[in-house]
Amino acid sequence: VIPGWFSEISPMWPGEAHSLKIEKILFQGKSDYQNVMVFQSSTYGKVLVLDGVIQLTERDECAYQEMITHLPLCSIPNPKKVLVIGGGDGGVLREVARHSSVEQIDICEIDKMVVDVSKQFFPRVAIGYEDPRVTLNVGDGVAFLRAVPAGTYDAIIVDSSDPIGPAQELFEKPFFQSVANALRPGGVVCTQAESIWLHMHIIEDIVSNCHQIFKGSVNYAWTTVPTYPSGVIGFMLCSTEGPPVDFKHPVNPIAENDGSKDPLKFYNSEIHTAAFCLPSFAKKVIESM
Numbered sequence: 001v002i003p004g005w006f007s008e009i010s011p012m013w014p015g016e017a018h019s020l021k022i023e024k025i026l027f028q029g030k031s032d033y034q035n036v037m038v039f040q041s042s043t044y045g046k047v048l049v050l051d052g053v054i055q056l057t058e059r060d061e062c063a064y065q066e067m068i069t070h071l072p073l074c075s076i077p078n079p080k081k082v083l084v085i086g087g088g089d090g091g092v093l094r095e096v097a098r099h100s101s102v103e104q105i106d107i108c109e110i111d112k113m114v115v116d117v118s119k120q121f122f123p124r125v126a127i128g129y130e131d132p133r134v135t136l137n138v139g140d141g142v143a144f145l146r147a148v149p150a151g152t153y154d155a156i157i158v159d160s161s162d163p164i165g166p167a168q169e170l171f172e173k174p175f176f177q178s179v180a181n182a183l184r185p186g187g188v189v190c191t192q193a194e195s196i197w198l199h200m201h202i203i204e205d206i207v208s209n210c211h212q213i214f215k216g217s218v219n220y221a222w223t224t225v226p227t228y229p230s231g232v233i234g235f236m237l238c239s240t241e242g243p244p245v246d247f248k249h250p251v252n253p254i255a256e257n258d259g260s261k262d263p264l265k266f267y268n269s270e271i272h273t274a275a276f277c278l279p280s281f282a283k284k285v286i287e288s289m
């Protein structure tokens, strides 16, 4: 441990640890589910850490929040009802709210402390909660989805942490099945799907489960987030049987400057299409299934 530095040590990336210089620790707490910490870094703004793993930094959260949201929502013509599982920081809500066709935004986050800490320390991320279309449910996403009537949502975004800790069940087959049930025909899901540099085996399992459950299209996309180990993180994009969804060519363009307080910083239609281009070592696993 280097004094004055935070190192992100986790069994999710053995033998490596991304480090950020700490200016000041702003919050440390333990919720019913995990350790929660916020610190002011010297070059990435404020940083949110759960159980020692960086969830977001002010400097680069735009890449993750914009891509996990607009890859699915720009792939269907007229999203109206959207569900967010996880995403308690509010960043995905901020991005969903940019879509004027959306009428209802439900979110199910298990840890109230994440919501409260984000509102206190990350107001430009938690601004998503201010949209009148948003309903917050504090609880387990697995139970929430079991209670959702079949075919309710046009899109579901699973902004989870990793399969170590409270999000473990969000990577298992029964959960994917409950997501498929909650989507309308031709509805879409986008999930946080790890790193092709670090987690090809986890990705292989996720892609296999998705092919068994989602009878529309199944695609893997990825983006760059400098403060995530390996510098990249990916997304599973799937659609249920019904009107075909071509994830690679957005049908529903989002204005790159939609007049909101914080305009898009990362997503655009070219990077949407590019996100599905994979290096050969990943392509041969993912696209051969």
Ligand SMILES: NCCCCCc1nc2ccccc2[nH]1
Binding pocket: 053, 054, 055, 087, 159, 160, 161, 162, 192, 193, 194, 195, 198, 228, 229, 230, 232, 233
């Ligand atoms: N909203 C949570 C995003 C994920 C945060 C935790 C995390 N950090 C990662 C780095 C590389 C691959 C997967 C990762 N998962």
